[in-house]
Amino acid sequence: MRLLSLLQNPREWTGTELAERLGVSTRTVRNDVERLRTLGYPVHGTRGSAGGYRLGAGARLPPLLLDDEEAVAVAVGLRTAAGGTIAGVEETSQRALAKLEQVLPDRLRRRVNALQTYTVRVPATSPVPQVDAETLAVLTFACRDHERLRFDYRGHDGTESRRVVEPYRLVNWGRRWYLVAWDTGRSDWRTFRVDRIVPCLPTGPRFTPAEPPEDAIERVMRGVSSAAWRHRASVTVHAPAEQIIDHINPAVGTVEAIDEHTCVLHTGADTLDSLAVHLGLLGTPFTVTEPPELVDLLRELSDRYRDAVPAHLPPRGTTSPDS
Secondary structure: OHHHHHHOOOOOEOHHHHHHHHOOOHHHHHHHHHHHHHOOOOEEEOOOOOOOEEEOOOOOOOOOOOOHHHHHHHHHHHHHHHOOOEEOOHHHHHHHHHHHHHHOOHHHHHHHHHHHHOOOOOOOOOOOOOEEHHHHHHHHHHHHHOEOEEEEEEOOOOOEEEEEEEEEEEEEEOOEEEEEEEEOOOOEEEEEEHHHEEEEOOOOOEOOOOOOOOOHHHHHHHHHHHHHOOEEEEEEEOOOHHHHHOOOOOOOEEEEEEEOOEEEEEEEEOOHHHHHHHHHOOOOOEEOOOOHHHHHHHHHHHHHHHHOOOOOOOOOOOOOOOO
16 A cells, blocks of 8 residues: 555656665565556556656556545545535535545544534635636636637626637636636737636637746736726835835736836725835835825825824934933
C-alpha cells in the first residue's frame, strides 16, 4: 500500500528510489510491483539506466489509495463544493461524500464531522449567482482547444449583446467566475462574468492563442474592482513607483511611474471617505488635484486632524519651556 501511494505521484520512480523510500531491497520492490499488477493496477516499467516505474491510467483501476490527510482533504473539499457556486454539483458532491464517509475509519470520520460541526460559513451579504456546470465545461474546453466562442452576454447595466471571443483563461475569484478573452468585435481583451454568459453551440474555428498584456488574475482583480468604484482619482505620489507597487495590489489600483522619485496612483473606492483613508495609509506624501469632491474632503480632514491636537501640546520628543 505504501508502494502504491508513492506510485500515484505523477512521475517515474527508479527501483532504487522506491527501495530507499520504503526501506526494502530492490528485489522486494520488483516482487511488490508484480503483486500490484496481479491485483489489476497498471504499473508500467521501463528498463535501462533511465528506466523506472509509473502508475498508468486504466478503466479497470481499483479504488485509489488515500492516506489520512488526503482522505480528510477530499471530504472537506466535497463539503465545500456542496455549498458552492457551481449549479448541479451540490447533490453529486453530497453523494460522493456519503460514500467516502462510509469507508473512513472512525478516527477520520470524527475529524471530518468535527470540521463540519464547528466550522461556520459567513453568509454572503448579497445573493451570489450560481454558474451552470455545463457552461463552465464549455468555456474550459474552448480555452484548452483554442476554439472561438459565440455567446449571449448580459452586461452590468442589463443590456444584452452577442459576443465572439477567443477564450484565454477562467478565473475563480471569491465566489464568482470570470472569463478572460480577446473580444474580436471590440479588438481588445475583455473580462466577462460567467454567470451572465449563455454559450451558443457548437464552438467556432480554432485560433492561434495570443498572450494578454497582463496576468489573467491581475486583469480580473483590477477590472472587477474598478467596475464597482463610484469615485475615481489619479493621485501624484512623491515616492518611487516600486515602493508604492509593493503596497498596492491590482484590486486597489495601478501605479504609473513618472520619474525615479514620483509616480501616479490610479485608484478609486465606493465612497470618498474610504478613498481618503486609503490614501492616508500610503505613508508617503501625495498630491490630489481631482476630483474636486475629494480635494474638498481632504481639506476638511486636514483641518479636523489639526484641530484634534491642542496647540499647547509639544511635539513628541520635545520638552515644553516650563519643564
